[in-house]
Amino acid sequence: MPVSPPRGSLDPDRLDAILDRVRALTVWVVGDIILDEYLVGETTRVSPEAPVPVVRIQNTDLRLGGAANVAAQLAVLGVHTELAGVIGQDPAGQDILRLCAAAQIDTRATLPRAGRPTSRKLRVLARQQQLVRLDWEDTAACPPDTGRDILQRLDTGPAPDVVILSDYAKGLLTPEIISDIMCGALAGGIPVVVDPKCNDYSTYRGARVITPNLRELQLATGRTLAAEDAAAVAAAAQALMAAAGAQALVVKLGAQGMLVVPADGPPRAIPAWRRAVFDATGAGDTVVALVAASLAAGATLFEAAQIANAAASITVGSVGTISVDADSITGVLMAGHARKVFDRARLVTQVHRWRLEGKRIVFTNGCFDLLHAGHLALLHAAARHGDILIIGLNSDESVRRLKGPARPLIPEGERAAMLAALACVDAVTIFAEDTPREVLQAIRPDVLVKGADYRVDQVVGHELVAAAGGKVVLVPLVPDKSTTALIDQIASRKDPAR
Structure with a gap:
């Protein structure tokens, strides 16, 4: 049967x-x-009266x-x-x-x-x-x-x-x-x-x-x-x-x-x-x-x-x-599911708990529209710098302001769920602002990670992290891997004249 x-x-x-x-x-x-x-x-001993x-x-x-x-x-x-x-x-x-x-x-x-x-x-x-x-x-x-x-x-x-x-x-x-x-x-x-x-x-x-x-x-x-x-x-x-x-x-x-x-x-x-x-x-x-x-x-x-x-x-x-x-x-x-998606207040509470447990908090951020190998490499590299990896994710409105009206291709709920499903990710929080500064002020991570296409002084919130005793880490990027390049590649296959 x-x-x-x-x-x-x-x-x-x-x-x-x-x-x-x-x-x-x-x-x-x-x-x-x-x-x-x-x-x-x-x-610690055997009884003398019986075995x-x-x-x-x-x-x-x-x-x-x-x-x-x-x-x-x-x-x-x-x-x-x-x-x-x-x-x-x-x-x-x-x-x-x-x-x-x-x-x-x-x-x-x-x-x-x-x-x-x-x-x-x-x-x-x-x-x-x-x-x-x-x-x-x-x-x-x-x-x-x-x-x-x-x-x-x-x-x-x-x-x-x-x-x-x-x-x-x-x-x-x-x-x-x-x-x-x-x-x-x-x-x-x-x-x-x-x-x-x-x-x-x-x-x-x-x-x-x-x-x-x-x-x-x-x-x-x-x-x-x-x-x-x-x-x-x-x-x-x-x-x-x-x-x-x-x-x-x-x-x-x-x-x-x-x-x-x-x-x-x-x-x-x-x-x-x-x-x-x-x-x-x-x-x-x-x-x-x-x-x-x-x-x-x-x-x-x-x-x-x-x-x-x-x-x-x-x-x-x-x-x-x-x-x-x-x-x-x-x-x-819900381990590995959307339970890892926190609003800001709940994230602050959870970060406090992690700190009481002696955990080292790592933060990175981005739009993560069309998750690709470059994203995965950055996240795995970031996770190696601490015990807890938190991702700040731009909301749909935030992405539109930064990338234009045609973006994001993937709505914020689905982007958050895909990130939360990764074993190396411990928390995802969606922010509506253009930058993650307010999130950084709220959680003060021990390590702030960005790609090596930035300089430390260009990383939003670097001074907040440094003032709290943390550090900024720049990790190498995978060459020729970006959402924009991926979109262009897909479009060119659909339209050979491009």
């Missing part, structure tokens, strides 16, 4: 629109609530886990989030409620139950390495009236835009409770997105999306699968999807990324972002949260999976469960 390669990407306006609409959502998260506890320290390391604890950390981590991820994005599940009448349960209150998660449907401990996982870490995990839990099935009680409490609040089932096999999501929730949601036309644990996916019949990882897919289908064999994974997912009556599966493949398998189209692969992986804990929670919220906000399935994939890439780069905000997701997805 063919698998389509990834194609198309979210443009900045589309991504902004989706993430803006996410903030207006109400989402119910129903599932197994877990308290994640971390004891972090250092180890185990001695860890000197330096700090402790409590975080929301399981369904509560899904809720925390949504809350960080501005979603009105209602968490439904069971906790114990114990200190860990109180910690859950306290952390939820701090995250502004509604817990009206979080039920304390006597005689049942709060699910809790305690991890001991040293040098970002997990040494041991201790679990407290009761995985006995909750009685059927638990589901009815949860739904009654949820119904006292606002209706959801989407329901998430976060199944960790801790006893809450029995087939009876899942059926109650699914039937209620589907009767109201509310989509349900499932992070599964049970092997009988018919339990989730009618789900909009199910998000198994590879191991869960293997257990549910009885097939041995390799993440690298996308066709086999897709075939297994489609068989499972048909049996479950689901509209789509998004299969999490770890280092291989994701495979998006819709019922009404070909499977599509999304490669993983290349990042150092410190801890995969909670990455699945991030995926189901972002897939559900993005779909409810109007994203296509593939767009939702792209957003979730980017968010998960941030999660695995940190130790323990974390929530990823919208700016971080945007930063990953």
Whole structure:
């Protein structure tokens, strides 16, 4: 079965629109609530009592886990989030409620139950390495009236835009409770997105999306699968999807990324972002949260999976469960895109941040109409003189004043986008003045770069840069490469008489 390669990407306006609409959502998260506890320290010796390391604890950390981590991820994005599940009448349960209150998660449907401990996982870490995990839990099935009680409490609040089932096999999501929730949601036309644990996916019949990882897919289908064999994974997912009556599966493949398998189209692969992986804990929670919220906000399935994939890439780069905000997701997805295009105020703020990081700021400017090899050579040379390269780009009106009414050939938005797509460029700012003097006054770069067809005293703003302790660098030009020459060359080919 063919698998389509990834194609198309979210443009900045589309991504902004989706993430803006996410903030207006109400989402119910129903599932197994877990308290994640971390004891972090250092180890330098082996215990004399047994062949185990001695860890000197330096700090402790409590975080929301399981369904509560899904809720925390949504809350960080501005979603009105209602968490439904069971906790114990114990200190860990109180910690859950306290952390939820701090995250502004509604817990009206979080039920304390006597005689049942709060699910809790305690991890001991040293040098970002997990040494041991201790679990407290009761995985006995909750009685059927638990589901009815949860739904009654949820119904006292606002209706959801989407329901998430976060199944960790801790006893809450029995087939009876899942059926109650699914039937209620589907009767109201509310989509349900499932992070599964049970092997009988018919339990989730009618789900909009199910998000198994590879191991869960293997257990549910009885097939041995390799993440690298996308066709086999897709075939297994489609068989499972048909049996479950689901509209789509998004299969999490770890280092291989994701495979998006819709019922009404070909499977599509999304490669993983290349990042150092410190801890995969909670990455699945991030995926189901972002897939559900993005779909409810109007994203296509593939767009939702792209957003979730980017968010998960941030999660695995940190130790323990974390929530990823919208700016971080945007930063990953828009790297190399128009996110590098700054207005002046935002550029000043960003330059300040770069300076706090000890970055050396390089600036050059121009019209960059019909980007050519000469431009690229200048930009690559400029980038070598510092850590951050900023381009000042003449606006369309500015170009017309300088070059005449027939220019520019390429509008400023497209010129800025092409420059922003270059790996050597960190920021582009469009200026409407004839010269970049006002931009230079605002950012005071460490290095001002121009082509060697200028003298230093002819470079606009040279005195501003020098006064701030910076310098002007003139770089050699590529012979016979200019936009004007390129235009003339094109015109002569169209009109041999010229």
